[in-house]
Amino acid sequence: MKKLIYILIAVLFCGCTQNNGHIGPLFGSWLLESLTIDGVDDPDFEPDHTFWEFQGDVVMITRTFPNYEKFNCVGTWSREGDRLTLYFNNHDDNSGVGEPPYMAPDWLHFPASGVFEFDVIKLTSSRMVVSRIDEEGRPTVFKLRKIW
Numbered sequence: 644m645k646k647l648i649y650i651l652i653a654v655l656f657c658g659c660t661q662n663n664g665h666i667g668p669l670f671g672s673w674l675l676e677s678l679t680i681d682g683v684d685d686p687d688f689e690p691d692h693t694f695w696e697f698q699g700d701v702v703m704i705t706r707t708f709p710n711y712e713k714f715n716c717v718g719t720w721s722r723e724g725d726r727l728t729l730y731f732n733n734h735d736d737n738s739g740v741g742e743p744p745y746m747a748p749d750w751l752h753f754p755a756s757g758v759f760e761f762d763v764i765k766l767t768s769s770r771m772v773v774s775r776i777d778e779e780g781r782p783t784v785f786k787l788r789k790i791w
Contacts, residue, residue, distance in 0.1 A: 668768050669697040669722065673787040678751065681781040685752075693751070695787060702729055704748045717744045727761040727773055751785075752777055761785075 675693040678685045694705045702720040707713045718731040731747035734740045741747075741756030753759060761773035764784075771787040 666697060666699065668766055668789075669720075669771075671789055672696045672791050673771060674790050675751075675785060675787050677784075677786040679784045680752065680777070681783075687750075693748070694790075704751070706748065706750055715744050716746055716748045718747070722763070725763045727763050729759045729761070731756050732758060752783065754778060 673695045674691065675695060676690055678688040692707045694707070696703045696705065697720065700719050700721065702718050704716045704718075705713050716731065718729050718733060720730065721728050729747075731745060731753065732740050733745045734742075735745075738745055746755050747753035747757060747759070749755065759775060761775045763771070763773055765772040769789045771789070772784065773787075774782055774784045777783045
C-alpha cells in the first residue's frame with residue numbers, strides 16, 4: 644500500500660504538461676504581434692487579439708473580442724526543420740472540413756480550409772517569425788511573442 648501511495652504522488656507531481664511528448668519551443672501560447680503582407684502592415688489586423696497555441700500535434704488559433712468573447716480555429720500541425728505546416732482540413736461527425744471549429748482563421752487571410760506551409764524565419768523560446776506565400780502570391784509575415 645505504501646508503494647502505491649508513492650507511485651500516486653510521483654504521478655501527480657511529475658505529470659506531463661506537453662501531451663503526446665515534448666514538442667520543443669513551439670509548446671504554449673503565442674500572441675500575434677504583427678502581420679505584414681507584401682512588406683506592408685495589414686491595416687485590418689488588430690494586434691493583441693490573436694493567439695496561436697500549440698500542444699501535442701494540435702494548434703488552436705484564437706481571436707478575442709470585447710466582453711470576453713472568442714472564436715477558435717482548431718487544426719493540426721507538423722514541423723520539419725525550418726518548415727511549419729498547419730492543417731485546417733480536419734472534420735468530425737458534427738462539423739465538416741472548413742466549418743467551425745475546424746476552419747482556418749480567415750481574419751489572417753487564410754481560405755476556409757487547406758494545408759498552409761510556413762518558412763520558420765526565427766524560433767526561440769520567446770519569439771517566432773514565420774512567413775508564407777498567400778493564395779495571391781504575396782509574401783505574408785507573422786511575428787509572434789510567447790506569452791506562456
